[in-house]
Amino acid sequence: xxxxxxxxxxxxxxxxxxxxxxxxxxxxxxxxxxxxxxxxxxxxxxxxxxxxxxxxxxxxxxxxxxxxxxxxxxxxxxxxxxxxxxxxxxxxxxxxxxxxxxxxxxxxxxxxxxxxxxxxxxxxxxxxxxxxxxxxxxxxxxxxxxxxxxxxxxxxxxxxxxxxxxxxxxxxxxxxxxxxxxxxxxxxxxxxxxxxxxxxxxxxxxxxxxxxxxxxxxxxxxxxxxxxxxxxxxxxxxxxxxxxxxxxxxxxxxxxxxxxxxxxxxxxxxxxxxxxxxxxxxxxxxxxxxxxxxxxxxxxxxxxxxxxxxxxxxxxxxxxxxxxxxxxxxxxxxxxxxxxxxxxxxxxxxxxxxxxxxxxxxxxxxxxxxxxxxxxxxxxxxxxxxxxxxxxxxxxxxxxxxxxxxxxxxxxxxxxxxxxxxxxxxxxxxxxxxxxxxx
Numbered sequence: 001x002x003x004x005x006x007x008x009x010x011x012x013x014x015x016x017x018x019x020x021x022x023x024x025x026x027x028x029x030x031x032x033x034x035x036x037x038x039x040x041x042x043x044x045x046x047x048x049x050x051x052x053x054x055x056x057x058x059x060x061x062x063x064x065x066x067x068x069x070x071x072x073x074x075x076x077x078x079x080x081x082x083x084x085x086x087x088x089x090x091x092x093x094x095x096x097x098x099x100x101x102x103x104x105x106x107x108x109x110x111x112x113x114x115x116x117x118x119x120x121x122x123x124x125x126x127x128x129x130x131x132x133x134x135x136x137x138x139x140x141x142x143x144x145x146x147x148x149x150x151x152x153x154x155x156x157x158x159x160x161x162x163x164x165x166x167x168x169x170x171x172x173x174x175x176x177x178x179x180x181x182x183x184x185x186x187x188x189x190x191x192x193x194x195x196x197x198x199x200x201x202x203x204x205x206x207x208x209x210x211x212x213x214x215x216x217x218x219x220x221x222x223x224x225x226x227x228x229x230x231x232x233x234x235x236x237x238x239x240x241x242x243x244x245x246x247x248x249x250x251x252x253x254x255x256x257x258x259x260x261x262x263x264x265x266x267x268x269x270x271x272x273x274x275x276x277x278x279x280x281x282x283x284x285x286x287x288x289x290x291x292x293x294x295x296x297x298x299x300x301x302x303x304x305x306x307x308x309x310x311x312x313x314x315x316x317x318x319x320x321x322x323x324x325x326x327x328x329x330x331x332x333x334x335x336x337x338x339x340x341x342x343x344x345x346x347x348x349x350x351x352x353x354x355x356x357x358x359x360x361x362x363x364x365x366x367x368x369x370x371x372x373x374x375x376x377x378x379x380x381x382x383x384x385x386x387x388x389x390x391x392x393x394x395x396x397x398x399x400x401x402x403x404x405x406x407x408x409x410x411x412x413x414x415x416x417x418x419x420x421x422x423x424x425x426x427x428x429x430x431x432x433x434x435x436x437x438x439x
Contacts, residue, residue, distance in 0.1 A: 077112035080119050086329040092291060092365045093330055094433035095337045096372065107438045110373070117334040118270070124328055127222030127315025129270050130230060133215070138238035140245050147238040149215065156211040158197055160235055162245060164189040169246030172408040174278070175232055177256030177263050182280055182347065182392045185404050189247060193235060195263055199227025207312035223315040229267040236273050251275055251408045257390040262286035262313060269338035276343040276407035281390060283354035285313055287346045289332055290325040292358035292430065301355035336366025341375045343407035347396060350385030350422060359383070360421045361430050367419065368435045380418035
């Protein structure tokens with residue numbers, strides 16, 4: 001089934017042709033045609049995704065969903081110009097201010113601004129997130145799901161492993177980068193994704209290698225984080241095409257720790273079908289702010305300049321900004337804004353190299369987007385230390401359980417008002433903008 005990146009499509013010229021079977025036809029940020037070919041009907045999946053399904057399919061609209069269907073835009077959005085200029089800004093950029101200078105005042109406008117956030121992050125940091133592939137097929141054999149993808153006249157295949165609970169599905173599931181390092185609750189399946197296979201991270205010289213680049217070329221602008229996120233979208237495509245896998249694709253989470261935590265938050269930002277994003281100890285380039293990490297300094301916290309010498313996580317466009325991050329038109333609270341209003345729980349440690357202060361500042365800024373959308377508790381942050389990197393402490397368990405219950409286990413009234421940190425937050429130092437009331 002074809003997938004889509006809502007925020008990219010929003011900037012595209014609206015399609016005039018009818019959408020093919022399984023193509024997207026609506027959702028937050030979508031501005032293309034809502035018409036489907038004969039024999040298919042545009043079917044609501046959630047607030048972020050509708051698609052053309054056979055006419056016999058049942059339209060799903062879960063009244064208990066935490067998403068706000070009012071966020072779906074009712075007008076096309078203005079595309080960003082090809083050439084952009086930005087002033088240097090030592091503070092975190094205003095997520096509610098359009099490139100043209102006006103501020104968001106309605107939920108319709110926020111959907112358009114959300115598309116700008118995506119475009120800015122792609123252009124200046126992560127590289128281009130491609131659209132759906134030309135072909136995709138999937139074959140289930142036991143617990144293995146083989147996914148075959150074709151694009152640009154080339155093909156590649158990869159496999160994920162599905163571990164399901166006992167009982168009758170379909171089950172909610174968590175896609176785990178490299179395997180889960182946090183406890184997955186009973187009743188939730190685990191899908192293990194070898195993200196290194198999609199985009200290598202074996203030193204700077206590994207840039208442009210991996211199965212993503214088999215399709216799009218070794219000189220593609222994307223870094224490995226974008227390649228991984230694109231692979232997650234293909235996993236969800238394959239699950240939608242394979243009901244026998246027993247996975248409820250409307251209740252999908254994604255997680256990873258450390259470098260894989262960076263991948264998890266990027267996947268959550270670029271794939272609107274993910275209901276719950278769980279980055280664990282993701283540090284700079286994940287939940288951390290480039291500006292704050294740079295301000296703290298490389299002797300303590302990993303900075304952008306060090307990131308690009310370690311791994312090709314970021315895209316090619318980012319290299320020219322690593323010594324002048326205050327020139328970036330964005331920071332990683334924009335990634336959090338791309339996920340909003342879906343579930344996001346940032347799990348942190350107090351390891352200085354990971355920049356816990358950086359992540360805490362960024363989470364507070366991202367939280368303001370959720371406040372504007374009327375769902376402040378859909379973003380949570382928990383920083384608890386005194387444990388090894390990527391080990392999950394028991395005193396974070398209740399917090400994690402709350403997010404699983406709310407977003408994957410059909411308990412939408414669960415209390416997820418969690419903003420816990422042992423570091424300070426000087427809002428005046430980093431934020432000079434206010435939260436609008438969106439109508």
